[in-house]
Amino acid sequence: MHNHSARSGGTMQKATESAPAIEIAGLNKYFGDFQALSDVSLNVNTGEKVVVCGPSGSGKSTLIRCVNRLETHQSGTIRVDGVTLDGSRSALDTVRAKVGMVFQQFNLFPHLSVLDNLTIGPRRVRGLSDTAARDLAMHYLERVQIPEQADKFPRHLSGGQQQRVAIARSLCMEPQIMLFDEPTSALDPEMISEVLDVMVELAESGMTMVCVTHEMGFARRVADTMVFMDHGRIVESSPPDTFFTAPESERCQTFLKQILSH
Amino acid sequence: MRILTVLFLSLLLSGCASSNWGWYVVDPTTTTGANNIRFLLSGLGNTVLLSLTAISISIVVGLLVALPGLSERPALRRFNRVYVELVRAVPILVLILWVYYGLPQVTGLAINVFWAGVIALALSDSAFQAEIFRAGIQSINRGQYEAAHSISLNYRDTMRYIILPQAIRRILPALGNQLVYMLKMSSLVSVIGMQELTRKANELVVSEYRPLEIYTVLVLEYLVLIMVVSAGVRWLERRMQADERA
Ligand SMILES: Nc1ncnc2c1ncn2[C@@H]1O[C@H](COP(=O)(O)OP(=O)(O)O)[C@@H](O)[C@H]1O
Ligand SMILES: [Mg+2]
Numbered sequence: 001m002h003n004h005s006a007r008s009g010g011t012m013q014k015a016t017e018s019a020p021a022i023e024i025a026g027l028n029k030y031f032g033d034f035q036a037l038s039d040v041s042l043n044v045n046t047g048e049k050v051v052v053c054g055p056s057g058s059g060k061s062t063l064i065r066c067v068n069r070l071e072t073h074q075s076g077t078i079r080v081d082g083v084t085l086d087g088s089r090s091a092l093d094t095v096r097a098k099v100g101m102v103f104q105q106f107n108l109f110p111h112l113s114v115l116d117n118l119t120i121g122p123r124r125v126r127g128l129s130d131t132a133a134r135d136l137a138m139h140y141l142e143r144v145q146i147p148e149q150a151d152k153f154p155r156h157l158s159g160g161q162q163q164r165v166a167i168a169r170s171l172c173m174e175p176q177i178m179l180f181d182e183p184t185s186a187l188d189p190e191m192i193s194e195v196l197d198v199m200v201e202l203a204e205s206g207m208t209m210v211c212v213t214h215e216m217g218f219a220r221r222v223a224d225t226m227v228f229m230d231h232g233r234i235v236e237s238s239p240p241d242t243f244f245t246a247p248e249s250e251r252c253q254t255f256l257k258q259i260l261s262h
Numbered sequence: 263m264r265i266l267t268v269l270f271l272s273l274l275l276s277g278c279a280s281s282n283w284g285w286y287v288v289d290p291t292t293t294t295g296a297n298n299i300r301f302l303l304s305g306l307g308n309t310v311l312l313s314l315t316a317i318s319i320s321i322v323v324g325l326l327v328a329l330p331g332l333s334e335r336p337a338l339r340r341f342n343r344v345y346v347e348l349v350r351a352v353p354i355l356v357l358i359l360w361v362y363y364g365l366p367q368v369t370g371l372a373i374n375v376f377w378a379g380v381i382a383l384a385l386s387d388s389a390f391q392a393e394i395f396r397a398g399i400q401s402i403n404r405g406q407y408e409a410a411h412s413i414s415l416n417y418r419d420t421m422r423y424i425i426l427p428q429a430i431r432r433i434l435p436a437l438g439n440q441l442v443y444m445l446k447m448s449s450l451v452s453v454i455g456m457q458e459l460t461r462k463a464n465e466l467v468v469s470e471y472r473p474l475e476i477y478t479v480l481v482l483e484y485l486v487l488i489m490v491v492s493a494g495v496r497w498l499e500r501r502m503q504a505d506e507r508a
Contacts, residue, residue: 070408108409169409
């Protein structure tokens with residue numbers, strides 16, 4: 001796959017600029033007999049922002065879930081920051097520590113306060129003290145602009161606020177790469193922009209991001225590379241300029257017409 | 263529940279009028295009656311202690327049996343199934359007799375009545391606890407595991423901090439049921455001589471020849487005990503919900 005890294009600007013990354021953050025080659029993934037991913041290859045450079053779109057069921061979620069091994073693949077290779085996901089425990093731990101993920105349904109821990117949702121990872125995984133974890137959590141809550149909600153429980157927050165908490169929870173683990181799986185699809189329309197604003201700000205800070213989303217305004221604004229998937233394959237992969245003005249495949253044209261028409 | 267209590271009490275009161283009843287054995291205004299009541303109540307501590315000890319153990323064992331049942335490895339799941347099916351099939355009374363009279367022949371160690379009762383009750387209940395925990399854990403959304411994995415929580419921490427706290431809130435009513443069941447089943451341990459409520463009543467019946475009155479008191483003892491425990495469990499449920507709302 002091509003890489004059009006217009007603004008690879010990650011200053012916080014330790015990895016060499018030339019090494020891709022994510023390298024996926026010849027990936028095949030089956031659910032039983034059903035092939036969800038067919039020969040998928042994709043490189044994401046450090047600091048690059050990739051937006052993945054495509055019809056429902058085309059394998060977008062499956063693809064990014066393979067990257068932090070929420071799904072296991074049958075063949076092909078996935079390397080994250082040079083570490084190959086080979087099924088070993090140590091590779092999995094290394095990769096999960098580098099990769100943060102934001103889900104469509106937020107998946108906040110409902111029995112924990114917002115603050116506890118954020119501090120549980122830093123305390124249990126990174127071994128931070130309670131005060132250090134708390135400071136870290138407050139820092140990221142401020143970054144997603146809801147520090148005043150720290151002591152509330154998730155169900156008392158709006159969808160947009162919950163998703164921002166979920167983003168902050170991931171950021172508290174200080175990942176190098178962030179995966180977003182349709183982060184605004186479960187939100188009421190008036191809350192979409194508050195989440196996208198946070199994502200844009202994150203993109204501008206130099207984070208490597210792979211976003212499955214149909215928010216094309218967001219895509220135009222931050223994407224270095226647009227990826228279109230259909231039937232488990234990457235059909236098109238190009239910079240946004242080309243992608244939106246002159247998509248090569250017919251399926252991609254039809255798809256874009258459909259989602260841009262409203 | 264309330265209706266049943268009223269029915270039961272009116273039945274008793276109508277019985278009092280009949281000359282067949284000999285309430286003097288438990289009449290607290292007489293010395294003998296008061297002593298008899300004290301004797302009957304003296305089994306309460308053991309009934310409660312026996313049941314609470316047994317259920318504490320069976321909850322832990324039940325959880326330890328439930329977890330392999332949720333594993334992806336067939337061998338572990340099979341262990342869970344075999345344990346549950348086997349243990350569930352043995353009547354509690356048989357288990358009590360087997361543990362008290364049989365087990366010492368295997369281990370060569372005499373076992374006291376209390377611990378024999380605890381072991382038998384806990385073992386028997388653990389199969390049910392395992393099923394309750396399995397269902398409770400399975401009812402937690404897969405997204406909770408995925409979120410926990412995505413922030414690198416290991417299996418133990420995921421269970422301890424994320425899954426079990428949510429599962430336990432959901433199974434609390436079922437755990438309450440099991441506690442009630444346990445309190446009732448502890449009466450069976452009387453057959454090996456455990457000095458709990460039922461045993462005390464049996465002994466008093468032997469000396470006073472007033473089974474109707476004494477067993478009626480025994481029924482009331484269990485009724486009150488279980489109503490108190492049920493109220494306690496409901497209070498706990500409400501408090502846990504309030505915790506979440508706070
Ligand atoms: N756990 C699963 N078991 C079986 N089939 C699945 C599973 N997850 C996804 N699929 C199937 O794989 C295909 C791709 O799914 P997904 O990656 O979720 O698509 P998208 O995110 O693009 O909508 C779909 O046909 C879906 O039904
Ligand atoms: Mg999806």
